[in-house]
Amino acid sequence: MSVLVYAENAGGKFKKSVFEAVSYARAIADQNNTTLTAISIGDVSADELNTLGNYGAHKILNVSTDQLKNFVNQAYASIIAKAAEAEKADVVVISNTFSGRGLAPRVAVKLSAGIVDGAVSLPEIANGKFTVKKTAFSGKAFATVELTSVNKVIALIANSYKVAENPTGAKAEDFSVETKESDFKAMLKEIIKSADKESLPDAEIVVSAGRGLKGPENWGMIEELAGLLGAATACSKPVSDAGWRPHSEHVGQTGIAVSPNLYIAIGISGAIQHLAGISASKVIVVINKDAEAPFYKVADYGIVGDAFEIVPKLINAVKAYKASA
Amino acid sequence: MNILVCISNVPDTTTKVTFNANNTQFNTAGVQFIINPYDEIALARAIELTDGGNGTVTVIHVGEAAHEPTIRKALAIGATDAVRINVPAHDAYFVAVQIAEYVKQHQFDLILTGRESIDYNGSKVAAMLGELLDIPSVSIIKKLDVGGTQAIVEREIEGGKEILTIPFPFVAGTAEGVAEPKIPNMRGIMSARTKPLAVVEPVEVKTFSEIISYETPAPRGQVKLIAADDIVKLVDLLHNEAKVI
Numbered sequence: 001m002s003v004l005v006y007a008e009n010a011g012g013k014f015k016k017s018v019f020e021a022v023s024y025a026r027a028i029a030d031q032n033n034t035t036l037t038a039i040s041i042g043d044v045s046a047d048e049l050n051t052l053g054n055y056g057a058h059k060i061l062n063v064s065t066d067q068l069k070n071f072v073n074q075a076y077a078s079i080i081a082k083a084a085e086a087e088k089a090d091v092v093v094i095s096n097t098f099s100g101r102g103l104a105p106r107v108a109v110k111l112s113a114g115i116v117d118g119a120v121s122l123p124e125i126a127n128g129k130f131t132v133k134k135t136a137f138s139g140k141a142f143a144t145v146e147l148t149s150v151n152k153v154i155a156l157i158a159n160s161y162k163v164a165e166n167p168t169g170a171k172a173e174d175f176s177v178e179t180k181e182s183d184f185k186a187m188l189k190e191i192i193k194s195a196d197k198e199s200l201p202d203a204e205i206v207v208s209a210g211r212g213l214k215g216p217e218n219w220g221m222i223e224e225l226a227g228l229l230g231a232a233t234a235c236s237k238p239v240s241d242a243g244w245r246p247h248s249e250h251v252g253q254t255g256i257a258v259s260p261n262l263y264i265a266i267g268i269s270g271a272i273q274h275l276a277g278i279s280a281s282k283v284i285v286v287i288n289k290d291a292e293a294p295f296y297k298v299a300d301y302g303i304v305g306d307a308f309e310i311v312p313k314l315i316n317a318v319k320a321y322k323a324s325a
Numbered sequence: 326m327n328i329l330v331c332i333s334n335v336p337d338t339t340t341k342v343t344f345n346a347n348n349t350q351f352n353t354a355g356v357q358f359i360i361n362p363y364d365e366i367a368l369a370r371a372i373e374l375t376d377g378g379n380g381t382v383t384v385i386h387v388g389e390a391a392h393e394p395t396i397r398k399a400l401a402i403g404a405t406d407a408v409r410i411n412v413p414a415h416d417a418y419f420v421a422v423q424i425a426e427y428v429k430q431h432q433f434d435l436i437l438t439g440r441e442s443i444d445y446n447g448s449k450v451a452a453m454l455g456e457l458l459d460i461p462s463v464s465i466i467k468k469l470d471v472g473g474t475q476a477i478v479e480r481e482i483e484g485g486k487e488i489l490t491i492p493f494p495f496v497a498g499t500a501e502g503v504a505e506p507k508i509p510n511m512r513g514i515m516s517a518r519t520k521p522l523a524v525v526e527p528v529e530v531k532t533f534s535e536i537i538s539y540e541t542p543a544p545r546g547q548v549k550l551i552a553a554d555d556i557v558k559l560v561d562l563l564h565n566e567a568k569v570i
């Protein structure tokens with residue numbers, strides 16, 4: 001018995017969501033009095049790999065060949081499943097990222113494992129039952145899922161488990177596995193980075209705007225505020241439908257679900273489909289000129305007024321706060 | 326090209342989600358069910374890709390007879406024929422095994438799902454199908470074009486996108502951007518009544534997960550309103566009270 005966590009890299013670096021997953025996986029290992037192995041696949045430096053030991057990994061496996069430099073879910077899933085077998089891991093933790101969603105279900109099928117996607121808390125293990133809470137109904141509810149199989153796969157949502165330092169001093173070691181050609185049919189042609197500095201799904205702060213902003217030419221102040229806060233920008237569906245903002249920014253039931261610490265909604269009415277994508281936010285601030293806007297019902301803080309007056313003032317206040325901090 | 330589109334039957338997006346039987350069951354009273362919005366995108370793209378008799382679009386649904394209106398709607402939108410696997414959908418793995426068994430008996434060049442169902446939001450069926458059929462899968466795509474024996478797809482990643490080429494057959498989960506959902510026209514609605522809808526009996530599957538309870542998120546406290554001329558106060562509250570900046 002042991003726990004295995006997959007450490008996904010982005011351009012050779014680990015993001016905070018990886019350290020969350022490692023911390024979470026270590027807590028599961030502790031629950032079961034067992035050890036944690038982390039596995040990285042791709043082109044990651046030894047120094048970067050060794051950081052996984054800071055969050056509690058007892059062992060760090062590195063798989064790095066030319067063929068595996070770029071993510072191919074089919075091949076990566078085969079490797080993770082083989083590592084799980086080699087490590088006798090019965091719990092595998094994977095981040096619930098875009099790539100993780102193509103990976104975790106494949107690993108689960110290979111290991112005949114039950115899977116909980118979108119997990120938001122540690123498993124509860126009691127009376128021989130292993131249960132995990134996950135988001136459901138697009139953020140309108142949570143479901144507690146029991147996994148009845150011996151092997152288990154958990155895909156953890158970003159910002160739902162706190163990073164915990166727990167240094168083990170583990171050093172990365174090479175893990176060699178045979179790959180099969182038929183796992184590499186999907187070929188990466190190009191990676192296009194978006195201009196945004198922060199990626200929306202794992203952002204800690206999100207500044208989001210809706211139709212109340214009147215037109216794409218008014219997004220300058222939204223970007224400025226986001227830049228000051230180190231936030232990602234987002235929008236409501238009609239805004240991306242109108243082409244004011246890219247579809248990748250559309251938040252809600254039919255867009256991206258976010259779980260930031262702070263969500264600032266500007267000129268968004270708060271329709272149920274929008275709220276579905278943001279209800280996992282820890283703190284919600286609403287700026288709307290209509291005091292009756294439904295968004296205020298789910299907000300923690302609100303300012304009723306015209307966004308074109310309030311946002312510039314907020315920018316100044318944040319600047320002043322930054323200067324004094 | 327023969328395309329299979331997997332459709333799920335989900336509560337309308339405006340549904341207020343409640344539970345009964347001691348929070349162990351989703352309360353379906355008064356809930357209207359629709360085709361999962363992402364599956365409508367998959368269906369629309371499949372119809373575009375086979376436009377003008379260039380292949381067929383089969384829709385498949387794992388679920389009970391009560392869901393047939395959803396299947397008929399897909400036929401009205403333009404699917405060629407439909408299959409219903411006659412069993413309640415237990416979980417994503419159960420669904421994926423049922424669909425994979427059907428695919429093994431029939432030839433498809435492309436299998437489309439939605440990126441996720443808006444009820445359980447698993448994003449699992451596409452990758453599980455890929456694994457069960459030992460073919461490539463991409464779980465969340467923003468664009469799908471066909472070039473000869475392969476497809477060119479755009480996949481979303483944190484902070485950007487990837488462009489991939491994938492030979493047929495493969496599985497893809499469609500997201501916003503792949504196509505605009507289509508609205509059925511009168512002719513579609515009339516013809517949907519006579520299009521073939523095959524009912525297939527399920528295979529046996531050993532499942533590994535059970536939902537044991539539900540809860541709704543804790544209600545937030547009353548909103549704190551801050552005067553429009555006192556914005557410094559908001560920054561102060563976010564820093565000192567909420568501790569998020």
Ligand SMILES: Cc1cc2nc3c(=O)[nH]c(=O)nc-3n(C[C@H](O)[C@H](O)[C@H](O)COP(=O)(O)OP(=O)(O)OC[C@H]3O[C@@H](n4cnc5c(N)ncnc54)[C@H](O)[C@@H]3O)c2cc1C
Pocket residue numbers: 209210211212213235236237238239250251252253254255266267268269270271272273274277287288289290293305306307308338362
């Ligand atoms: C199947 C389906 C799926 C959907 N999925 C999604 C989804 O995933 N995400 C999503 O966002 N929507 C979704 N929608 C749409 C949703 O129902 C709403 O129509 C949408 O969220 C409204 O966007 P909005 O708040 O930007 O615009 P509006 O509803 O037009 O609201 C604009 C708001 O701005 C305020 N305002 C106007 N001017 C100013 C100003 N100067 N200063 C301050 N405030 C101002 C107004 O008071 C108003 O509250 C979906 C709808 C359907 C039917």
Ligand SMILES: Nc1ncnc2c1ncn2[C@@H]1O[C@H](COP(=O)(O)O)[C@@H](O)[C@H]1O
Pocket residue numbers: 330331332333334361363364385386387388414417420437438439440441442443445446447448449450451
């Ligand atoms: N009962 C079902 N029958 C057919 N297809 C389904 C069913 N449930 C889910 N799917 C497909 O799988 C996709 C992803 O679902 P999920 O993995 O549950 O989020 C959906 O968008 C559908 O295309």
